[in-house]
Amino acid sequence: MDVAVSINGTLYERDVEPRKLLIHFLRDDLDLTGSHIGCDTGNCGACSVIVDGKLVKSCMLLAVQANGSTVETVEGLADGDELNALQQAFSDHHALQCGYCTPGMLMSATALLRESPSPTDDEIRKALQGNICRCTGYWNIFEAVKAAAR
Amino acid sequence: MTTVAPEKVAVPTKRWSGQSVPRKEDRRLTQGQGVFVDDVKRHGMGYLHFVRSPYAHAHITSIDVSKAEEIKGVFGTLTGEEVAALTDPFFQIAGAPGGQIKDFSLAVGKVRYVGEAVVAVVAETRELARDASELVEVEYEPLPALVDARKALDADAPLIHDDAGGNLMWQGIYEWGDLDAAFAEADRVVKIDELHFHRFNSTPLECDGALVEYNRGTGQWTIHTNNQFPGFAAIMMGPAMRCGLDKLRFVTQDIGGGFGNKITSHPQLVACCLLARKLNRPVQWTEWRTDFHMSMSHGNERWFHDTEVAVKADGTLLGFRTKALDDAGAWLRYEPLGGVIWAQVTPGMYRWRHIRVDFTQVATNKAPVSPNRGYSRMQHLWFTERVIDIVAKELELDPVEVRKRNYVRAEDMPYETPNGCIYDSGDYAQMLDMALELIGPVEERRRDAQERGKLFGVGIGSTLDSGTNNFGQSQLINAELQFSGNNEVATVKLDIFGEIVVTLGTTPQGQGHETTAAQVVADILECSVDDVHVRAGHDSYWNSHAGFSGTYASQFAVTGLSAVKGATEMLAAEIKKLAGAVFGGVPVEALELAGGGVRIKDNPDAFLPFMACGAIINANNAGLPDDLDVTLNCRYVYRPPFQVPDVERKYGNLTLTYAAQIHVAVVEVDPETGYYDVVDYAAVDDCGKRINPQIVEGQVMGATAQAIGAAVHETYEYDDDGNLLTPNFYDYHVPHALDMPPLQTGFIESPSPFTPLGTKGMGEGGGAGIHAICAAIQDATGAIVTDSHNPYQRVWELLQ
Numbered sequence: 017m018d019v020a021v022s023i024n025g026t027l028y029e030r031d032v033e034p035r036k037l038l039i040h041f042l043r044d045d046l047d048l049t050g051s052h053i054g055c056d057t058g059n060c061g062a063c064s065v066i067v068d069g070k071l072v073k074s075c076m077l078l079a080v081q082a083n084g085s086t087v088e089t090v091e092g093l094a095d096g097d098e099l100n101a102l103q104q105a106f107s108d109h110h111a112l113q114c115g116y117c118t119p120g121m122l123m124s125a126t127a128l129l130r131e132s133p134s135p136t137d138d139e140i141r142k143a144l145q146g147n148i149c150r151c152t153g154y155w156n157i158f159e160a161v162k163a164a165a166r
Numbered sequence: 167m168t169t170v171a172p173e174k175v176a177v178p179t180k181r182w183s184g185q186s187v188p189r190k191e192d193r194r195l196t197q198g199q200g201v202f203v204d205d206v207k208r209h210g211m212g213y214l215h216f217v218r219s220p221y222a223h224a225h226i227t228s229i230d231v232s233k234a235e236e237i238k239g240v241f242g243t244l245t246g247e248e249v250a251a252l253t254d255p256f257f258q259i260a261g262a263p264g265g266q267i268k269d270f271s272l273a274v275g276k277v278r279y280v281g282e283a284v285v286a287v288v289a290e291t292r293e294l295a296r297d298a299s300e301l302v303e304v305e306y307e308p309l310p311a312l313v314d315a316r317k318a319l320d321a322d323a324p325l326i327h328d329d330a331g332g333n334l335m336w337q338g339i340y341e342w343g344d345l346d347a348a349f350a351e352a353d354r355v356v357k358i359d360e361l362h363f364h365r366f367n368s369t370p371l372e373c374d375g376a377l378v379e380y381n382r383g384t385g386q387w388t389i390h391t392n393n394q395f396p397g398f399a400a401i402m403m404g405p406a407m408r409c410g411l412d413k414l415r416f417v418t419q420d421i422g423g424g425f426g427n428k429i430t431s432h433p434q435l436v437a438c439c440l441l442a443r444k445l446n447r448p449v450q451w452t453e454w455r456t457d458f459h460m461s462m463s464h465g466n467e468r469w470f471h472d473t474e475v476a477v478k479a480d481g482t483l484l485g486f487r488t489k490a491l492d493d494a495g496a497w498l499r500y501e502p503l504g505g506v507i508w509a510q511v512t513p514g515m516y517r518w519r520h521i522r523v524d525f526t527q528v529a530t531n532k533a534p535v536s537p538n539r540g541y542s543r544m545q546h547l548w549f550t551e552r553v554i555d556i557v558a559k560e561l562e563l564d565p566v567e568v569r570k571r572n573y574v575r576a577e578d579m580p581y582e583t584p585n586g587c588i589y590d591s592g593d594y595a596q597m598l599d600m601a602l603e604l605i606g607p608v609e610e611r612r613r614d615a616q617e618r619g620k621l622f623g624v625g626i627g628s629t630l631d632s633g634t635n636n637f638g639q640s641q642l643i644n645a646e647l648q649f650s651g652n653n654e655v656a657t658v659k660l661d662i663f664g665e666i667v668v669t670l671g672t673t674p675q676g677q678g679h680e681t682t683a684a685q686v687v688a689d690i691l692e693c694s695v696d697d698v699h700v701r702a703g704h705d706s707y708w709n710s711h712a713g714f715s716g717t718y719a720s721q722f723a724v725t726g727l728s729a730v731k732g733a734t735e736m737l738a739a740e741i742k743k744l745a746g747a748v749f750g751g752v753p754v755e756a757l758e759l760a761g762g763g764v765r766i767k768d769n770p771d772a773f774l775p776f777m778a779c780g781a782i783i784n785a786n787n788a789g790l791p792d793d794l795d796v797t798l799n800c801r802y803v804y805r806p807p808f809q810v811p812d813v814e815r816k817y818g819n820l821t822l823t824y825a826a827q828i829h830v831a832v833v834e835v836d837p838e839t840g841y842y843d844v845v846d847y848a849a850v851d852d853c854g855k856r857i858n859p860q861i862v863e864g865q866v867m868g869a870t871a872q873a874i875g876a877a878v879h880e881t882y883e884y885d886d887d888g889n890l891l892t893p894n895f896y897d898y899h900v901p902h903a904l905d906m907p908p909l910q911t912g913f914i915e916s917p918s919p920f921t922p923l924g925t926k927g928m929g930e931g932g933g934a935g936i937h938a939i940c941a942a943i944q945d946a947t948g949a950i951v952t953d954s955h956n957p958y959q960r961v962w963e964l965l966q
Binding site: 033035036040043044047048049050051052053054055056057059060062089090091093094099103104106107108110112113114115116117118119122140141142144145146147148149150151152153154155156157158 | 186188189191192193194195196197198199200201202204205207291292293368369370371372373420421422423425452454455456675676677678860861863864867868870871872894895896900901902903904906909
């Protein structure tokens with residue numbers, strides 16, 4: 017099926033198998049490998065992207081369902097080579113170790129900060145509960161999101 | 167979250183080491199520019215999918231791949247029969263009986279656990295490879311499954327490996343001191359029938375994977391992978407594949423967590439290699455989460471039976487004896503090394519001198535075990551900590567006092583354990599005081615919780631993170647083995663335009679090696695960390711690796727950074743030698759490095775920038791003295807000072823350093839349901855000199871989180887037929903953002919006297935958290951906790 021998706025400001029038009037997941041479309045067909053896969057069941061959030069302003073796990077959406085939509089991924093966060101405030105806060109607060117969950121964490125936090133620019137601690141925890149990190153224990157991630165919100 | 171530091175912190179004497187320098191890795195990783203194994207693509211590559219066993223134990227009576235191979239887009243398949251013809255069984259660490267088993271990369275003739283790979287299918291898309299796998303027809307003749315290791319040696323137990331003649335894989339008796347005298351001297355003998363350390367692992371968020379290319383002209387495989395110990399994989403794969411190690415090129419870049427779980431992917435890598443050659447195309451394999459849970463690297467499940475503890479009335483511990491039973495699962499992929507690794511921390515943190523452990527390891531119809539953060543020491547340390555708290559309860563003594571009475575003391579350091587290990591430095595009592603201080607007074611909180619109808623408990627976990635293995639300990643498992651010592655390599659060079667380029671032998675998975683290596687280099691070369699380019703990842707073509715290269719077992723801060731230090735010091739000396747010649751015969755003693763170059767101490771205007779040094783030696787070297795032996799490309803192999811242990815006495819120094827952790831957990835338990843919250847938590851760590859405190863603290867936090875997950879939620883449970891009940895993140899609950907308690911951290915720095923930088927390997931101290939939570943539950947409920955895994959239901963049972 018033909019699919020046209022605008023991703024980080026670039027329009028991609030491709031013929032995709034109807035059953036292909038959006039995450040596999042991003043990674044395998046478009047080589048946008050920033051978004052990751054950490055589970056088979058929609059639990060881990062490593063594939064989180066923003067579709068038409070809404071945070072979604074791109075393993076829970078077919079590529080064809082994203083037809084005509086606007087998608088934001090981790091590759092679109094920085095301004096050129098300049099990290100944005102959230103990315104910089106992740107580095108400053110050591111909110112990443114292996115970096116595998118980081119793209120999904122950043123997208124979840126981005127969605128949160130758009131909706132709630134000064135989130136409470138509880139809001140931050142709830143916003144990140146769909147993203148698994150096995151390295152950090154989350155504490156530094158909370159600190160980073162708080163710092164970026166200031 | 168707060169952090170406390172001791173009053174006297176070692177002041178960094180140099181500019182970069184000791185500072186929380188921002189990580190070099192972060193720029194690419196926060197932009198989605200890391201290169202993880204599934205990101206590597208090649209033209210024409212095929213995707214591999216494994217057909218896996220639905221049975222825990224069964225004969226394979228027939229395999230028919232014809233329907234799968236008929237599908238358009240399917241490139242080919244591989245069966246166990248082909249593997250058995252093309253390869254030899256993997257080398258076994260064990261002698262007889264475990265060493266007699268025949269382990270191949272795919273099941274041959276029989277399956278031995280649910281999820282065991284039986285056939286590999288390669289197709290042009292991931293989806294097609296899965297579809298085709300469904301069409302592979304495998305006929306099985308099911309056999310009774312052995313799930314409970316405690317029944318493995320029963321006469322009527324199902325026999326898993328005919329070649330071994332039984333389910334016993336390895337057995338050894340460890341005894342040091344004088345047990346009879348200790349028990350004769352004891353005022354009390356505390357007896358514990360059974361303790362159980364459960365099966366779980368660290369579930370790195372990135373599963374295993376590889377992209378393998380075969381070069382028909384040279385006969386060489388290039389293996390892009392996230393295996394975290396390529397040195398071990400090479401030793402396993404070369405002989406099995408009947409090729410020299412030069413035919414196996416391992417390449418890694420970013421690895422999405424490892425925690426030991428990515429050491430034993432060699433069977434899957436062999437299947438990829440055989441298929442890349444057979445199909446003459448690159449083969450890509452990315453493990454699915456369910457596959458990881460079913461088949462990879464479970465942590466060692468262990469029982470301790472018939473434990474007896476000799477103790478004085480005042481709580482002085484004299485010794486113990488116990489029978490350890492270790493469940494290896496279906497194959498010995500790194501085992502039976504778990505049968506000796508625990509001996510690095512034989513007495514835990516305590517001064518008892520009379521110890522006997524009868525260690526038995528058996529096979530079961532469960533996934534093979536292999537290293538998991540805290541490998542084998544965590545099980546044993548949990549045992550020693552449980553013993554302390556059970557003894558304290560039986561003797562009605564304060565667990566804090568029992569610990570302080572028995573801890574190895576700061577003035578005892580370096581301390582030789584009953585089995586000849588040398589604890590290098592530390593002050594455990596001071597750490598315990600710090601941790602308790604972080605938690606603060608609890609009596610009022612206890613009353614407050616009780617008023618709210620909750621049970622309140624405080625528990626301590628004291629552990630050691632032994633680092634830098636002496637592989638000679640493998641000889642205690644099998645005296646025939648020819649492994650001992652350890653090594654790691656770094657290469658530091660100055661290139662034509664003055665670039666300082668560092669190549670490591672390690673395979674970091676988030677530990678920030680690029681950053682900490684640059685800190686060590688910058689201090690020696692008197693330059694900025696920004697001037698130091700540390701190559702990301704590992705490539706065996708870089709000639710910067712040795713037999714034990716990799717990232718595992720808490721050693722980078724010792725082996726990796728000592729190699730970096732050695733290579734950089736060689737380079738610094740060569741730079742001076744070159745400059746001396748360029749300056750017309752100035753002796754090196756008269757020269758110093760400063761400001762990105764080398765200069766004459768008494769005449770700082772005579773300055774040669776690194777760029778000039780690099781250019782002269784590499785591209786403008788005519789006229790240099792004939793005897794100037796300088797390359798500015800320096801390779802150094804760090805070799806820790808080890809002796810081969812005494813195999814007869816099972817005695818010797820098994821690891822170089824002993825980082826220490828004291829954790830305190832506070833829980834509130836609902837007496838009606840057994841539900842509990844960890845309401846406060848403190849973690850105090852001592853890993854000697856900290857090169858990058860922020861990275862160290864990150865490791866402490868991560869290990870703590872994994873401990874909390876393992877203590878409360880995470881378990882690989884099997885039903886009686888050998889079906890894994892927790893094969894994905896729905897059923898295997900890892901901690902989420904909402905699960906995290908308030909955390910306070912603290913540290914002391916006891917530099918290791920045995921390492922070039924005073925560092926100790928660290929990162930695996932999370933076991934302390936499992937003990938702390940067990941102890942807190944015991945304190946809250948008043949019931950003796952005998953299992954490392956305490957979900958709410960088990961706590962409810964404790965309350966009945």
